[in-house]
Amino acid sequence: MGHRESPTGWGYMPARIEDVAAHAGVSTKTVSRVLNGHPSVRATLRTRIEASIRALNYVPNPAARGLAGNRSYLIALLYDNPTASSSYIMELIVGMLQACNGTPYNAVLHPFHAADDLAARIDGFVATHRPDALVLVPPHANNAKLLQRLDELDIRYSTISSKLRQSRIDIGFDERRAAADIIEHLLSLGHRRIAHVSGLKGHGAQVWRLNGYRDALRKAGIEYDESLVVEGDFTFASGAAGAKALLSRRRPPTAIFAANDDMACGVVREAYERGLAIPDDLSVCGFDDTPVSQLISPGLTTVRQPCREISCLAVESVLQSIRDPAMSLKARVPYQMQLRASTAKPAKP
Amino acid sequence: MGHRESPTGWGYMPARIEDVAAHAGVSTKTVSRVLNGHPSVRATLRTRIEASIRALNYVPNPAARGLAGNRSYLIALLYDNPTASSSYIMELIVGMLQACNGTPYNAVLHPFHAADDLAARIDGFVATHRPDALVLVPPHANNAKLLQRLDELDIRYSTISSKLRQSRIDIGFDERRAAADIIEHLLSLGHRRIAHVSGLKGHGAQVWRLNGYRDALRKAGIEYDESLVVEGDFTFASGAAGAKALLSRRRPPTAIFAANDDMACGVVREAYERGLAIPDDLSVCGFDDTPVSQLISPGLTTVRQPCREISCLAVESVLQSIRDPAMSLKARVPYQMQLRASTAKPAKP
DNA sequence: GTCAAATGTACCAGCGCTGTCAATAGAAAA
DNA sequence: TTTTCTATTGACAGCGCTGGTACATTTGAC
Secondary structure, rough: OOEEOOOOOOEEOOOOOOHHHHHHHHOOHHHHHHHOOOOOOOOOHHHHHHHHHHHHHOOOHHHHHHHHHHHOEEEEEEEEEOOOOOOHHHHHHHHHHHHHHOOEEEEEEEOOOOOOOOOHHHHHHHHHOOOEEEEEEEHHOOOOHHHHHHHHHHEEEEEEEEOOOOEEEEEOOOOHHHHHHHHHHHHHEEEEEEEEOOOOOOOHHHHHHHHHHHHHHHOOOOOOOHHHHEEEOHHHHHHHHHHHHHHOOOOOOOOOOOOEEHHHHHHHHHHHOOOOOOOOOOOOEEEOOHHHHHHHOOEEEEEEEHHHHHHHHHHHHHHHHHHHOOOEEEEEEEEEEEEEOOOOOOOOO | OOOEOOOOOOOOEEOOOHHHHHHOOHHHHHHHHHOOOOOOOOHHHHHHHHHHHHOOOOOOOHHHHHHHOOOEEEEEEEEEOOOOOOOHHHHHHHHHHHHHHHOOOOEEEEEOOOOOOHHHHHHHHHHHHOOOEEEOOOOOHOOHHHHHHHHHHHOOEEEEOOOOOOOEEEEOOOOOHHHHHHOOOOOOOHHOEEEEOOOOOOOHHHHHHHHHHHHHHHHHOOOOOHEEEEEEEOOOHHHHHHHHHOOOOOOOOOEEOOHHHHHHHHHHHHHHHHHOOOOOOOEEEEOOOHOOOHHHHHHHHHEEOOOOEEEEEEEEHHHHHOOOOOOOOOEEEOOOOOOOOOOOOOOOO
């Protein structure tokens, strides 16, 4: 059942396409057509063959398929090793696994240190692993030379939250709008002096989130005060440093919006060091809804970035683009505000 | 260089073993021997062939290798989807990637919901992906039926922190000793009423960490008080619930040791809700040193579980066991205490 | 009933590599 | 010098699947 007895009588040998063909009384080529979704197979025959496949418990051998069809059935997630937050990557890979589920494709991780010669080093990577497609996240997703090299090598890819127009397939969410939403939440609580610890320059996320911050202030008729924005780099330490600068002002802000959760944790740390209570003395918001935002006390108000949906869609569309090279897609998936206890009405000033 | 021009004159065709053989003036088989580290190739020839490989920038095609050698060059990490902490898994996979680096092997993740029929479902997984080896973490690493099934299927595996003797290759660290260390740290600060929120029953980690706690108390001549130990399940919520019970006692503990970081965060949350200051009113310790332990305020005293080293070793040894099926290894890698600000001298009682 | 399109079969090469086994060379033994 | 032996090396047949060509059969349109 579902396997041939091996000649030695020991161990199982999985069924081959030939066995399925024999079982269904057709040629191997026809089975192959069914397997690969080729259209010209009559519905009745198709069902019969599918039944045989199930009966024999047949699963095509990926290596054989790959060799014959010059494919690897591998989709690699390229991320920047030290920079990328591990929970972010983990969420992405889970979404990718979900998208690969039921397909012959396999998702693999590939950390890649961002550096000048990345576009060159990619050649070695491609030669070694021959992925059928790539999924890129920032900062790689914003590396124009890298994308160009991939185009030259004729490797399909999709990007996540890229700021480059060059990328034919990009998935993200409306970060600007989400940042504005979170500021509006603070405004609605009564905050007027709202500071921002921004992200690393070069990331789209830095600009979008900053712009959303400005949008909301403008809409509320509050003048933009450049001195209330300090530059961070998405790390905990930079968040703490940013908060230190902001809270040392003569008139410190009543709320700080950090461009990601790690930096928000840094802000919380600095407040803790100064004996400021959150949210009573200072409201804090993050961005991304990484696991830490629920583990920290008080819980962090943040925006849930729909990582799994994004990476799942990124994989689905890049697979589609293998069939249809002309395909192009810029998708924005819905996000969600997560209101937790780190934000509240400001104390009387 | 390093590729043939494609017949169409468009795109690159990577070098094949045949090209290397021609370049070095030997047969393809001899090149293959060099590639696979077969001993019977004369040193001078070997160097010449290696030079040709570099000159042509040759990288073997994994699909062809896999097909011919009946291998997939895939090593899967099997983990339990909802239970496993994502940062733990992420650390493990990073270690696995490191071990695979420079080998033809690829590490893939495979979430697998723990359930009664897991040992049966594994067959389908193996048929589909044909991994050459598996790395199992708890709870799968403690699933005797599963390991037995893998033995029957003749699939190599290594386990991480398994409590089963059945596993031929297991990597972990001395959790009992580490837990004792952390309790000794609390004792040295002057704590005497130390509580413990234990892990999920069935995990080795639950027993080892609890035993370490008891070891240290016994050594200090403190009688074991069962009522100071509450049962958790490694989740944040169970940590908070455990702390709630402990802190509601007439004489609450001055320190709480949670069996992992997530639960320690739950303890911190409960303290926060009650307005207890950490570490002044309550010292808290975690276990594992997940990223959150640095992000939370105050920083969490914990034990650094050397995840990357563990998973790296797990992969290296399971690969070795493919060559040498008789191989067996029970390794305990060194761990490290991380003293942070969540522990301090107890306030006067 | 005729013709074209749709559908299916048969067959074979070949993807790039490794396993098997035979062949060869060089060294040791006679 | 010849023989024997072992260490090296090579020839060849696939691994299981897909792509292509060539042809057979069915279907539906006219």
